[in-house]
Amino acid sequence: MxxxxxxxxxxxxxxxxxxxxxxxxxxxxxxxxxxxxxxxxxxxxxxxxxxxxxxxxxxxSRERLTTPLIREGDGFRPASWEEAYARVVSELGRIRDQHGPDSIAGLASSRATNEDCYAMARLMRAAIGTNNIDNCSRVCHSPTSFALRKSFGLSGATGSFDDIELADVAILIGVNPTQGHPVVGARIKQAALRGCKLITIDPRRIELADYGVLHLSPRPGTNAAVMLGLCHVVARDGLTDAGFIAERTEGYETLAELLVGYTPEVVQEITGVPAQDIEQAAHIYAQAQTGCLLWGLGVTEHKYGSEVVQLLCNLALMTGKVGKPGSALLPLRGQNNVQGSSDMGALPDTYTAYRPVSDEDTARLFEQAWGVPLSRKKGYTIPQMFDAALSGELKAMYIFGEDVAQTDPDTAHVVAALEKLDFLVCQDIFETETSRYADVILPASSFLEKAGTFINAERRFQLVEPAIDPPGGAKTDFEIITTVSRMLGHDMGFETPWDCLDEIASLTPQYAGVSRERIGRHGAQWPVRADGSDSPVLYDTFFDNPEQRGKFAALPYKAPGDAADDEFPLILVTGRVLQHYNAGTMTRRTSNVELVDSDLLEIHPQDAERLWVSDGDLVSVRSRVGRIELEARVTERIQPGHVFTTFHFPETRTNLLVGQSADVNTSCPEYKVVAVDVRPVAEHPAYVPQLAGVS
Amino acid sequence: MQLTVDGLQVQVADGATVLDAARQAGAWVPTLCFDERQAPFGACRACMVAVDGTPKPVPACTTLCREGMVIDTNDPASRRVARTVVELVLSELPSAPAPHTELAQVAARLGVSGSRWSGAVHPVDHDLRHPYLAFQHELCISCGRCVRACDEVQGAFALTAVGRGFEANVAAGIGSGFLESSCVSCGACADTCPTDAITERLLLDGSINGGPPPEAPRLRERR
Structure with missing residues (x-):
């Protein structure tokens, strides 16, 4: 030291x-x-x-929240914790008594610890009495979770990042790791330099495409057709692992019938990917000894995102590339604890480890532990919460660590819903776009100021230890949530987050052996058995469903929710850049703004020339639901007909453009396919979209 | 395979280096250009050790183990080489390296407090254009660790070894600085640098002078 x-x-x-x-x-x-x-x-x-x-x-930052704030007129006034707690508890209590527990909803945060998320879920379920609890994985990897449970049984990566170095081939689809997951991106690049064959599939030519053997650029929203095409070639050319299919899987015959129609030529027609590239990609993957599949939000944030993940699972099952070293399916989870927040049951339909709220045995287990009757009725997902707020059924929300007014789709709709609520509590480290609509703002703590655990994209529990104190009067999320719960009449009885972790382990067989000591410096990948042994590889001998078999899914290609037309001729894809993190709440308050200080619209030179747009010009981007203005960046990374931007800066209001189309199984929004019209703008300064209630 | 380090029996895997074996035996071998995250480079010659059967000291980091090898990490000739290497490196610096740096710690452990040689020292040359990464070129000892971190750990290929002899140094891009290069600001170069020739700007600005870390930038005004 x-x-x-x-x-x-x-x-x-x-x-x-x-x-x-x-x-x-x-x-x-x-x-x-x-x-x-x-x-x-x-x-x-x-x-x-x-x-x-x-x-x-x-x-x-001087802008950190250091004292509770209570709405007064158009603004906020500082308040004591006693007053803020009293206000939160009396309002939530009043609304619960007047309108019933289901008129209140809570949002846990994928940025927060497992213990924070578990406590928040327990607050909503036990103290309020509703399953209206969700977290931001809804809007990113909920389709992955759904599909992996359907196909394999468990909601997590089948292996570890270490499998990347053992893989002969890696297919990256809808993921840009050197920007979004830089350390894994660096590991993939090094693997490629040492001979691992990379196949990248993305509408944009991502950086790793330059290190790969093949890059496919499908039209946004046509991933399903690409996957079906790859599987078609594997089946047609006899490259399947027949033994694995026979011994370990079920449903192959139905899939095989469906695949017949997806010839590379048909797939080329749908996706724009040359037929010979489909053939070559299928051969490279299927003929390799070991292969990994990695994907991100470019797969999930679509109308049929969850089905595409099931189709990815098909490809791995057909070729026997799952459950072995070097052959893993690795969804690159977005936020630090997007895996854990869902694992902890901060979801409207499941307790910890995805046990349904409707399951009688599970509900009784938690009733016994928590000493209160629990609802068996599924709660609202995030999009349903906004709809329910607008229809008047939802009266109050308690949102922590999530800026829905910047990051959720169709900003105007979200803001109207927040405005309609009788009572909104925001718990965060800064004022956010969302907290503008709050009645009470509670100052909370960042990851460097709290204790607990996160679960990374490899299903690994890892320890979080406080390095510094929360600033001023700010408190840890765990302390705030447990205090509110106690004041609402439900004392969780936790002294520290570690007590909470012990309860999670005691009530969840999949995490039975998890403890602070066992996690230690090296972490523990769930399932963690009672003896403490963990699981770097899943499904090496059987899949985790009653049949113990991998399930093929015969799902045809279906068109995305939005499509280009004469009025909106370009397709917008939204995403992230290396220098900023999602809503930018944190990174915009660091020197990272000296590196990147605005959202830019990437546009291909052909489109730019046609539209009389030069690099650096201000452009207007209009979709079916909104309009924004930002600077153009002319680049050949993007295909003609597509444009790309980020949503890191609130002044851009990128998500005003995104409509309400969402994944059919999980309601994860279709951030990746938005038909837009782009035009140059003559005047400065830029047009700033105004929202109701924002001065 | 089985071998002996300073009289201790050690079992190592095929492909292990003499440095691996020495560390496994708990022996200290001075290194300057070695970083376990990177492939062995063998440039600095500080890690010399004696191996039975070779007439001269060998570099531990690039010499592979052989069955039955007998290694002496305290060999006086090897240590003389290491001390001389460190003295020569120090002789080119305009000021002593900061106490927390690896170079300062290796020098202290070898008992090297100054240099027998005087002469030209590198001119002070700082580049503070990047918000997080600072060059202090006068402290560069051409160990190549930053360049290899950039290539072998991150894969940004932003840094290059430039110049020859006394002029040897490191540059980002084509000498244009981090911001104009392919740098992704990961900081692996600053992390591995044994002298602070590349270091964290935030540490230079703040705590290195004894004060608290600097304030955060204010959020930009909304337009």
């Missing part, structure tokens, strides 16, 4: 993306002075990215 430069060093887990880098946070005079990667971090192995390493200045 460097005693001369730092007062102390705390090993913790990064709170940015789902890679789960282990970090050493170096503290000086109560502030984070520096962060370096932990040499023994299983996912990051002594490396991290600019967000994990450098983007910590937000912790000491």
């Amino acid at each position: 460097e005693t001369e430069r730092f007062d102390r060093t705390v090993t913790t887990t990064c709170g940015y993306c789902g890679v789960g880098c282990r970090l050493e946070a170096h503290v000086r005079q109560g502030r984070i002075a520096s962060i370096s990667p932990a040499a023994d971090g299983p996912a990051n192995r002594g490396h991290t990215c600019l967000k994990g390493r450098f983007a910590h200045q937000f912790t000491r």
Whole structure:
């Protein structure tokens, strides 16, 4: 330890993306002075990215919330914790008594710890009496969770990032790891440089395409056809693992019939991907000894996103590339704890480990543990919450660590819903677009100020330890949630988050062996058995469903929810860049803004020329539901006919453009296919969209 | 395979280096250009050790183990080489390396406090254009760790070794600085640098002077 430069060093887990880098946070005079990667971090192995390493200045931003705020007229006034708690508890209590528990909904956060999310779910279920609890994985990887449970049984990656280095081939579909998951992106790039054959599938030519053997650029929303085409070639050319199909799977015959129609030529027609590329990709993957499939939100955030994940599972099952070292399906989960927040049951239909709220045995188990009767009725998903608010059925929301007014689709709809609520509590580290509509704002803590656990994209529980104190009067999320619950009459009885972790383990067989000590420095990948042994590889001998077999899904290609037409001739895809993190609440308050300070619209030179747009010009982007203005970036990374932008800066209001089309199984929004019209704008300054109630 | 380090029996896997074996035996071998995240480079010659049967000291980081090898990490000739290497490196620096740096720690452990040689030192040359990464070119000892971190760990290929002899140094891009290069600001270079020739700007600005870490930038005004 460097005693001369730092007062102390705390090993913790990064709170940015789902890679789960282990970090050493170096503290000086109560502030984070520096962060370096932990040499023994299983996912990051002594490396991290600019967000994990450098983007910590937000912790000491002058804009941090340091005292509760209560709405007064058009603004907010500082209030004591006693007053804020009293207000939250009396309003939630009044609304529950007047309108019933289902008139209240809570949002847990995929940025928060497992213990925070579990406590929030318990607050809604036990203290309020409703299953109206959801988290932001709804709008990113809920289709992955749904599909993996359908096809294989468990909602998580089948292997670990270590499988990437063991793979002969890796297919990356709808994921841009060097931007979104930089440390895994670096590992993939190094694997490619050492000979792993990369096949990238994305409408944009992502950086890793330059290191791969083949890049396919399907039209947005046609991933299903690409997957069916790959499976067609594998079946047609006899490249299946017949033994694996016979012994380990079921439903292949039905799929095989469906595949007959998806010839590479048919697929070329639908996707725009040359037939010979489909053939070549299928051959490279199927003929390799080992192969990994990696995907991200480019797969899930579609009308049929969950079905595409099932089709990905088909490809792995047909070729026997699952459950073995070097052959893994690795969804790159977006946020640091998007895996854990869902695993913890912060979902409207499941308790921990995805046990349904309608399941009598599970409900009784939790009733016994919590000492209150529990609802068997499914709660609202996030989009349903906004619809219910607008229809007047939902009266109050308690949102923590999530900025729905910036990140959820169809911003105007979200804002109208928030305005309609009788009572809104926001618990966050900064004022956000969402907190503008709050009645009470509670100042909370960042990942560097709290204790607990995160679960990364490899299903690995990792410890989070506080390096610094929350600023001013801010409190940890765990303390706030458990206090509100106690004041509502339901005392959870937790002294610390570690007590909560013990309860989670005691009530969840899949996490039975999890404890602070067992997780230690190296983490534990669930299922964790009571003896503490964990599971780096799933399905090596059987799949986790009653039949113990992998399930093929015969799902045909269906067109996406939106399509280009004469009025809206271009397709907009939204995503992220390396330098910023989602709503940018944190990264916009660091020097990362010196590197990237605005959202840009990527457009192909052909489209730019046709529209008289030059690099750096201000353009107007109009969709069926909204209009924004931003600067154009002319680039050949994007295909003609497509445009791309990010949603990191609230002033852009990118999500005004996204409509309400959503995944058919999970209501994950279709952020990736929005028909738009782009035109140059002559005048400066830019047009700023105005929303109801925002001055 | 089985071998002996400073009289201790050690079992190592095929492909292990003498440095791996020494570390497994708990022996300290001075290194400057070695980083376990990178392939062995063998440039600095600080890690010399004696191996039975070879007439001269060998570099531990690039010498592969052989069955029955007898390694002496405290060999006086090897240590003399290491001390000389460190002295020569120090002789080119305009000021002593900061105490927390690996170079300072290796020098201290070898008992090297200054240099017998005087002469030209690198001119002070700082580049503070990047918000997080700072060059202090005068501290560069051409160990190549930053370049290899950029290539072998991150894969950004933003750094290059430039110049020869006394002029040897490191550059981002074609000397245009981090911001104009393919740098992705991951900081792996600063993390591995044994001298702070590349270091964290935030540490230079704040705590290195004894004060608290600097304030966060204000959120930009809404347009």
